[in-house]
Amino acid sequence: MPGLETYLQEWRPEPLVETDALPAEPSRALAAVLETTAPGDELPPLWHWVHFQHWPRHGELGADGHPTHGHFLPPIPDRRRMFAGGRLTVTAPLRLGVPAERTSSLANVVVKQGRSGEMAFVTARAEYRQDGELRFVEEQDYVYRSGESSTKNPDAARPTDLPVSDAPWQQPFTGDPVRLFRFSALTANAHRIHYDAPYAREVESYPGLVVHGPLLVLLMTELARSRAPERELAGVDYRLRRPVFAGDPVLVTGSPDGDMAVRTAPDHLMATAQVTFR
Template identity: 85%
Template structure:
């Protein structure tokens, strides 16, 4: 239980690295392009599009009531576990190429237990290295926050934004998540968590005011805006943070500029997610 302290459950948790392979066929990326309403990539995989590859599909009986796997190599042994994707970092030495088999090595990057306003939280970082032809091409670290039991800070009746915020940023894209797009993105990323497609569950059980827009989708909106507004530049690095959840029907504005400072905002000017992109000319 939570009152025993999360550190009690994590003290001996040292999962071994996991090596996986993927053929990197073009079909998943073409499907993602359709969901993002972007051009399908040629033979080079855009930054973060590897999220629709190396997918894991546990058996149906291996899923919990929330649709998330009950066990996994890098899922911490915390009772009544609740997870939030908090952010991450990406370094691209060379882009991954479609049609070329790739290898991913995942390892535990770190575990830290902190005391927050609503109780203890475990911060877990998973490091992933991507190689093709034996060459290290992409390194990603993903940060997750875990707690034991549900947070009491949620308010399903909280006020929701109704207008798109204004901005003087040179790069802008308005976006409003809808259930169909979320369902398709869930399928593409093998994400069965019910907060993204089961509205009664999201509201009545998880106590959210509506379906939750995927954090990775928000990050992709930021990187795609930069990629299409600065096609002469190459994204060499990325540091992103997911600060607040965005819900279906919430109008957001994705903003950024040549300095690589990107954000997702709601009216009047609430920052929901940020990313700092490093370009290579």
Template identity: 70%
Template sequence: MSVLEEYLRGWRPRPVVEHDAMAPEQSRALANVLETAAPVDELPPLWHWVHFLSWPPHSDLGPDGHPLDGDFLPPVPDRRRMFAGGRLTIQEPLRLGTPAERTTELGDVQVKQGRTGEMAFVTERREFHQDGRLRISEEVDYVYRSGENEAKNPNRLRPTDFPKSQADWQWGFTADPVRLFRFSALTANSHRIHYDETYCREVEAYPGLVVHGPLLVLLMTELARENGQITDVSYRLRRPVFSGDPVLVCGGPDGAMSVRSDQVHAEASMRFAEHR
């Protein structure tokens, strides 16, 4: 049995049920961060990420800004977490102003050996109900490491311009510290890699502030939903994007989306209502 498997043996947290009033203020704020129109009634895909928020006491946070403990945080020493990917099926959109219920349970747990050491892949399964009906089914994948054993290259040449693409749909995007700060606040994300550049460089060995993985996914879904009603999303984060780096969000009618510079940073597959 590996070291991480030993720590995870017997770890089986119980399902957690939470409620949210689905007040419209959070969505209005996210619309301003994304610079798009605020929803009036139905919540766009993945906008539920600014609802069902958790704000633990400040004393319950670790030196990296993440909570030290939580229902689905694995008992791994010197824990480092990365947002890795996920899947979403929309039966019906969530509606603003109508109370909703979210049930979260532990899904799959796997320990894998990568080139930089052991990694624990943990999947959270979530169901969202409103008016007694299942509206959204979601799985979110996280990768956990014990200690800092990820090889990084803080001196890697960073992109200076948007890449060329023949994609039908394209957006150029460059993150800045203010947008990252606002997105952190909207999602109750206190991880220091998104707002503390000194910490990023000196502790995490990143070349700059890291753009939130969920923000990259939202950029892809926002571009796609301009062109159709999304019913299913599958996404994967491949490598980080840093504040100030120009990236291209692109895709087409087949639902294949990506965020790229000279390499792919995130990718997603969308299904639209007419193709379901």
């Protein structure tokens, strides 16, 4: 099969402009899923993930539930995607009930050779505006490969206890199928690894349902917001390092300097984030 560069050398999608009325209902639903207080007039950082949703027609989804085509989906055969991380820089929060505009563009595409083969690293950039004013800038990093990874092990050992940490901020969490299903619905994510356990195990070789990367990131930023309510989040730089599975107990940790993490026993870093405050 040709290398990934062959499929990507002519792929340069044009910027895409979208709008959203920012109704309050999706944020209220997300607050229920996260078991926290619904926002007032301003949208907390990263809560825009339940807005600007795209719902492809059912026939446009692949066997894995993911869209077969998309404006920023690279034309790679038998495409597999992993959300690797991202960055958010906040100038001002979005206000609920006020129409907002998102301008998305392709920021970077790089093909690298990994232990399990070629991978394409794609960064998408989005600028969010209200009343013509820039509110925040977001970049998201995705890793794509052609075909399934040979490094997955559906029989891998799973954590059963929480790790021990001396972090000043701590919050235990265990993902369950119901919460994952509700988060999938809120974020228009039909990927079957998050709700179809037989598919996740038998087709994608995961040991269980995969907890959404964005959910792990929100757990970290929400811990920071709850423990430092007098401080305003100005940005976050996050990295998803290893998948977390439904039923795995994790410990979300953090500190006033904004160093956040999701950990499993005995001491594995599953996700990290650096939160900055104003």
